[in-house]
Amino acid sequence: MASDMATSLKVERKPKLSETVVTALRKQLHAGEILPGQKLPTEGQLTETFGVSRTVIREALAKLAADGLVEPRQGAGVFATEHISTMFGALAADMGAKDSIALNVLEVRLAIEIESAGLAAVRRNAAQEAAIQEAFFEFERLLLASEPTGPADLAFHRAIASATNNPFYVEMLDVLGRRAIPCDVTSPWSTELAQSDVYQRGLQREHLVILNAITAGEAEAAREAMRAHLSASQQRYRERLHARQVFYADSVRAAATE
Incomplete structure (x- = not known):
């Protein structure tokens, strides 16, 4: 009562x-x-x-x-403020090195960057196209010099986002970018494999397909090239996780026989 x-x-x-x-x-x-x-x-x-x-x-x-x-x-x-610092940004800053989050970030990038590539192909101006090309060739220079390519990789994707002339694409990459670039030595998901010449050569070939499509003004080709690039990144990461599991299982078996 x-x-x-x-x-x-x-x-x-x-x-x-x-x-x-x-x-x-x-x-x-x-x-x-x-x-x-x-x-x-x-x-x-x-x-x-x-x-x-x-x-x-x-x-x-x-x-x-x-x-x-x-x-x-x-x-x-x-x-x-110039950059996202809301709950979403705080999550990205505090997400640590969890493998599941790495895959989730790549999934989000697929949703964002496929369309940004298409928009960049039709909206870019001469200066923005030049910025994309400069980031591509900076990646190449760093690769030849055996230096970390992560910053140039991010700059390439960020230049594409900027070429959409929609600032929110850039803001999203500013939150996700560095941690979503596996070949960046500062990424919590970076490995020796990701930093290998063969691995990064594969990335650069995929970057070239994206660059050519944007330069040609072919929106659908740019979208497909970006989809293929990020989907391949997802697959490569899954393969790395599987290889880690196999290595662990082999180590356990070897220790048990000693």
């Missing part, structure tokens, strides 16, 4: 005014109505828009800054 009375007397808490402002601004940021790097309206303008005090606006902006969505710049105002 007492619990029923307590339930009937419960009053739903109204959201704070600052929470309402935070929700509205967060939606604008995620929807791209406020672009990365863009300056937000002034405190005075936000006060008029939401019909609240400056204190409420400051509290809301502080919450957005704590979430990594905006950043105040002394004497300039408050700006949307």
Whole structure:
């Protein structure tokens, strides 16, 4: 009886005014109505828009800054952050070296980069095409010099994303890119096999097919080339996992016979 009375007397808490402002601004940021790097309206303008005090606006902006969505710049105002630092970004930064996540990242890249290659083929300008080519040849230079090619590999994919002229493709790669490049020695999934000349030569041949399709302005060919490249990366990673399992099983058997 007492619990029923307590339930009937419960009053739903109204959201704070600052929470309402935070929700509205967060939606604008995620929807791209406020672009990365863009300056937000002034405190005075936000006060008029939401019909609240400056204190409420400051509290809301502080919450957005704590979430990594905006950043105040002394004497300039408050700006949307250039890179994703939301829950998704935090997950990518904290995902460690789990093999299942490596495969999941490659799956996400398939969804993102197949279309980015197609869009790059039709939307690129001369400077963006040159940037893709420069990243390709930088990969080649590093390979010939027996130096780590991971940064050039990421730069190649990032230049393609940039050539879509849609900043969100670039932002997604900024979150996923480094950890999704298995030949990068800084990647938690890098191995001697991934860093071998034969392995990277295979990557570069796949890169060339993508580059040729984009340069020719053939959107469907670019999509297919990117699909083949990332699907092959998935398969190579699965084969590496299987090889690791076989090695472990052989080691266990060898230890048991000693």
